[in-house]
Amino acid sequence: xxxxxxxxxxxxxxxxxxxxxxxxxxxxxxxxxxxxxxxxxxxxxxxxxxxxxxxxxxxxxxxxxxxxxxxxxxxxxxxxxxxxxxxxxxxxxxxxxxxxxxxxxxxxxxxxxxxxxxxxxxxxxxxxxxxxxxxxxxxxxxxxxxxxxxxxxxxxxxxxxxxxxxxxxxxxxxxxxxxxxxxxxxxxxxxxxxxxxxxxxxxxxxxxxxxxxxxxxxxxxxxxxxxxxxxxxxxxxxxxxxxxxxxxxxxxxxxxxxxxxxxxxxxxxxxxxxxxxxxxxxxxxxxxxxxxxxxxxxxxxxxxxxxxxxxxxxxxxxxxxxxxxxxxxxxxxxxxxxxxxxxxxxxxxxxxxxxxxxxxxxxxxxxxxxxxxxxxxxxxxxxx
Numbered sequence: 001x002x003x004x005x006x007x008x009x010x011x012x013x014x015x016x017x018x019x020x021x022x023x024x025x026x027x028x029x030x031x032x033x034x035x036x037x038x039x040x041x042x043x044x045x046x047x048x049x050x051x052x053x054x055x056x057x058x059x060x061x062x063x064x065x066x067x068x069x070x071x072x073x074x075x076x077x078x079x080x081x082x083x084x085x086x087x088x089x090x091x092x093x094x095x096x097x098x099x100x101x102x103x104x105x106x107x108x109x110x111x112x113x114x115x116x117x118x119x120x121x122x123x124x125x126x127x128x129x130x131x132x133x134x135x136x137x138x139x140x141x142x143x144x145x146x147x148x149x150x151x152x153x154x155x156x157x158x159x160x161x162x163x164x165x166x167x168x169x170x171x172x173x174x175x176x177x178x179x180x181x182x183x184x185x186x187x188x189x190x191x192x193x194x195x196x197x198x199x200x201x202x203x204x205x206x207x208x209x210x211x212x213x214x215x216x217x218x219x220x221x222x223x224x225x226x227x228x229x230x231x232x233x234x235x236x237x238x239x240x241x242x243x244x245x246x247x248x249x250x251x252x253x254x255x256x257x258x259x260x261x262x263x264x265x266x267x268x269x270x271x272x273x274x275x276x277x278x279x280x281x282x283x284x285x286x287x288x289x290x291x292x293x294x295x296x297x298x299x300x301x302x303x304x305x306x307x308x309x310x311x312x313x314x315x316x317x318x319x320x321x322x323x324x325x326x327x328x329x330x331x332x333x334x335x336x337x338x339x340x341x342x343x344x345x346x347x348x349x350x351x352x353x354x355x356x357x358x359x360x361x362x363x364x365x366x367x368x369x370x371x372x373x374x375x376x377x378x379x380x381x382x383x384x
Contacts, residue, residue: 040057041057041059041060041067043071043072043075045075050071050075052067052068052071053068056068056070056071069089069091073091077093078091078092078093079091079093135149135150136148136149136186137149137153139160140182141163141164142164143163143164143179143182143183144163144182144184144185145183145184145185146159146160146163146185147185147186147187148160148187148188149187149188149191152189152214153187155189155213156187156213156217156222158222159185159211159213159226159229162226163185163229166226166229166230166233166271167179169270169271169272170233170234170237170266170270170271172270173237173266173270173342174234174237174238174241174266175241178237178240178241179237179240180240181240182207183207183209183233183236184206184207184208184209185208185209185211185232186208186209186210186211187213188210188211188213189213189214190214199212199215200212200215200216200228200232201232202232202235204235204245207236207239207240209232209233209235211225211229211232213225216228219275219276220274220276220277220281221277223273223274223275223277223278224274224275224276224277226271226273227267227268227271227273227275228275230266230267230273231266232263234262234263234266235259237266238263238349241349242349242350242352242353243353244259246352246353246355247259247352247353249355250352250353250355250356251317251352251358254317256319256320256323256326256329257317257319257320257328257332258316258329258349258352260326261326261328261329261330261331261332261333262329262330262333264327264329264330265330265333265337268283268284268287268330269283269284269287271283272284287334289334289338289380289381292331292334292381293382295327295331296327296331296381296382296383297383299325299328300383308322308328308383310378310383310384313378314371314374315358315370315371315374316332316358316377317358319332331381332377335376335377335380335381336348336373340366344365344366345365347364347365348362348366351364351365
């Protein structure tokens with residue numbers, strides 16, 4: 001498989017290269033002018049000879065060999081750009097193309113590259129100020145290492161400045177001592193290899209988050225970007241507090257109703273971010289009982305997103321049969337938080353983390369069976 005070029009951006013001062021397209025080259029300063037003729041220089045790239053353009057072969061002057069930058073760069077799969085305002089030449093990796101690679105293979109390569117960059121940064125360390133590493137700009141906060149592509153940093157830098165405030169709100173929900181290990185957050189635009197690398201997610205194995213910010217922005221602007229960031233940060237809290245793998249083992253992989261509902265609840269109600277815009281998706285205190293009841297009714301209509309057959313819901317894990325219906329998961333969290341204590345709700349996850357099966361976990365946390373709680377939930381939200 002073709003190995004993808006590094007994301008590193010190479011900037012070369014224009015004074016290092018005076019040969020562009022003419023048969024005779026001149027390098028000048030206010031004091032000196034020189035005249036040279038081109039030499040017949042042979043160019044080998046990975047053992048394969050390539051010929052420079054006839055009028056741009058390179059030359060030797062005073063014992064130093066000068067080569068045509070554009071020819072050499074493009075032979076190494078680099079695009080060359082000239083900035084006349086700053087007298088700067090930039091070499092930027094060409095978008096990798098391969099007729100033999102499927103989109104799935106490209107996505108795998110991109111994710112592998114992110115993992116490699118993550119390990120490089122961990123091995124080499126970073127300072128508290130911004131640092132540039134292999135094309136990524138890195139910022140360090142108390143709890144996070146945020147890695148931006150240059151374009152993402154220009155447009156979505158506020159994720160760095162607002163990150164710790166988002167975490168402070170989540171500390172109130174999960175506990176301030178939850179994040180004992182810094183979380184790596186990889187924030188990228190949709191250019192280059194990331195055109196096929198869509199989606200935002202938390203990777204518990206690497207204690208990392210990937211954010212496709214331009215894709216998130218297309219939902220409802222910066223508010224959606226903040227929502228997705230807060231949602232994935234909630235997953236990081238979940239993993240460090242309860243170990244997502246343990247929860248998955250206890251519940252046989254049926255964890256969406258538990259984890260996604262909580263992450264949406266935290267991002268929308270606790271952090272106060274809207275996913276689809278405040279007119280259709282209110283946040284914070286506006287997500288009250290009236291809103292949850294009306295929204296569940298709307299979603300359960302014939303034109304709803306994913307209508308639920310509530311007659312078949314006798315346990316909360318039954319909600320997992322509707323994996324895209326995060327709102328029903330979130331409304332469960334709202335019900336338990338409003339009708340029971342926050343501590344009892346967290347105890348439920350503690351029970352699952354210890355390996356307790358649902359029957360024992362609900363009984364130990366709430367003193368009631370799961371079936372009784374589901375009946376209360378359906379009545380409370382008007383879906384019985």
